[in-house]
Amino acid sequence: MTRLGLRARVTAAFAVGASLLAASMALFSYDLTRRSLLDERERAAVRAAYFDAAVVRTGLDTDAPDVVEVLRSLDTGSIRRPLLYFNGRWYGRSADIGASSVPGELQQLVRSGEAGVQRVRLDGQPTLLVGVPLSASTGYYELTSLREVEQTFQVMALTLTAVGIMVAGAGAALGWYATRHSVRPLTAVADVAERIAAGDFTTRLDPTTDPDLTRLSTSFNDMVNQLVRRIERDRRFAADVSHELRSPLQTLAAAADVLTRRRDHHDERTATAAGLVADEVARFQRLVDDLMQLARTERPAQRETVDLAALAGEACRSRSLPGDLVRIPPGTPSRWLVDRRRVEQILLNLLDNAVRYGGGPIAVHLRVQDGAGVIEVDDEGPGVPVQDREIIFDRFVRGRAAHARADTNGTGLGLALVAQHTAAHGGRASVTDRPGGGARFRVELPGSLP
Numbered sequence: 001m002t003r004l005g006l007r008a009r010v011t012a013a014f015a016v017g018a019s020l021l022a023a024s025m026a027l028f029s030y031d032l033t034r035r036s037l038l039d040e041r042e043r044a045a046v047r048a049a050y051f052d053a054a055v056v057r058t059g060l061d062t063d064a065p066d067v068v069e070v071l072r073s074l075d076t077g078s079i080r081r082p083l084l085y086f087n088g089r090w091y092g093r094s095a096d097i098g099a100s101s102v103p104g105e106l107q108q109l110v111r112s113g114e115a116g117v118q119r120v121r122l123d124g125q126p127t128l129l130v131g132v133p134l135s136a137s138t139g140y141y142e143l144t145s146l147r148e149v150e151q152t153f154q155v156m157a158l159t160l161t162a163v164g165i166m167v168a169g170a171g172a173a174l175g176w177y178a179t180r181h182s183v184r185p186l187t188a189v190a191d192v193a194e195r196i197a198a199g200d201f202t203t204r205l206d207p208t209t210d211p212d213l214t215r216l217s218t219s220f221n222d223m224v225n226q227l228v229r230r231i232e233r234d235r236r237f238a239a240d241v242s243h244e245l246r247s248p249l250q251t252l253a254a255a256a257d258v259l260t261r262r263r264d265h266h267d268e269r270t271a272t273a274a275g276l277v278a279d280e281v282a283r284f285q286r287l288v289d290d291l292m293q294l295a296r297t298e299r300p301a302q303r304e305t306v307d308l309a310a311l312a313g314e315a316c317r318s319r320s321l322p323g324d325l326v327r328i329p330p331g332t333p334s335r336w337l338v339d340r341r342r343v344e345q346i347l348l349n350l351l352d353n354a355v356r357y358g359g360g361p362i363a364v365h366l367r368v369q370d371g372a373g374v375i376e377v378d379d380e381g382p383g384v385p386v387q388d389r390e391i392i393f394d395r396f397v398r399g400r401a402a403h404a405r406a407d408t409n410g411t412g413l414g415l416a417l418v419a420q421h422t423a424a425h426g427g428r429a430s431v432t433d434r435p436g437g438g439a440r441f442r443v444e445l446p447g448s449l450p
Helices: 006-060 067-072 104-111 147-182 184-197 211-261 268-296 308-318 340-357 400-404 414-424
Strands: 080-086 089-092 116-122 125-135 138-145 304-307 335-338 361-369 372-379 428-433 439-446
Touching: 006 067, 006 080, 006 116, 006 125, 006 138, 006 147, 067 080, 067 089, 104 116, 104 125, 104 138, 125 147, 184 211, 211 268, 304 308, 304 340, 308 335, 308 340, 308 361, 308 372, 335 340, 340 361, 340 372, 340 414, 340 439, 414 428, 414 439
Parallel strands: none
Antiparallel strands: 080 089, 080 138, 116 125, 125 138, 304 335, 361 372, 372 439, 428 439
């Protein structure tokens, strides 16, 4: 299960907090408003019922009262309906209203001489029923519709729900805004770290950006300064050692060359020893050259526009390989924005690796994928085992193919240089199986397309 990032967690926390607060306030407001409206409507209905009951009492105080006419004389409007129990009979303005509309509990209460109020549902509609005793045998009832009140509650509920959703959204937006500004120093640290990893050792954090993070910025800058000094010492050491070795190596190479040219004048054992000395001196020279190259790989890439197809062709021809090994799909730009020296070294080292361990290169692909330039060198060798595909790009590590062939000419730095030059471009070097057999070495160079 993927864990949410800091910004997402803080935003979610703000949204949940705002939702809970909005829900609590909405429920409280809804309940308070509902109670207030119902109480107010009930008080108004009771007052109106008592007034109408007094009118009915006056109308019935005759020898032969017309009950229906008395009820019709009431000004009840459209939301109140009168109902009268008089001398054992029920009277109303319409025939659909009768004893079944009044609960038995309320009838019993009114017969006992007490007024009562009860909320019921008639024909699916909420109704407030008020009963007022007029005499021992007469009770006046008034049914007040609460439909408008219920509709008001529904509108209020929808409104509060919409407000709650907007408050939750506002809380999420506030959380996103707050985290965007609070996490900005951490983002700056990440950006600086990425630039340093890409080889730009001049980048530092500004300690004055955020007073609360001054200690972090200062400590980070001190760490980078120490790292740069350490790398510079190591690079200077490798360069100094390689430089100091060049002079004696040149002398040894010259002497070995003399011995090799005069091999025919020596006996077999001396000639064999001279050949071994010449081979080891040549290997030593390659190792020194690779070490000097490695000492220079820590510097930032100096990008320029380069015709990569032409550069790859030149690299092939310099290794006595046909230039038509270079394959570039139609529509792919041939001019890339890269460090020419580094990419040339990448191509040469991958070609040398394919010649030495992969049975020779069979194709050099130049393509574009996800906006990045990609270089792939295919060979027809045994491939690289899965367990070796990561460590093969480490320094002084040689794959199983080299050990299987008892090859001692390699220095173990060729693929390490490929990885270093690729990293200087902000990219990554890897190896996979080639379709049809063999290995495919892949170099990704982000930002290389002009």
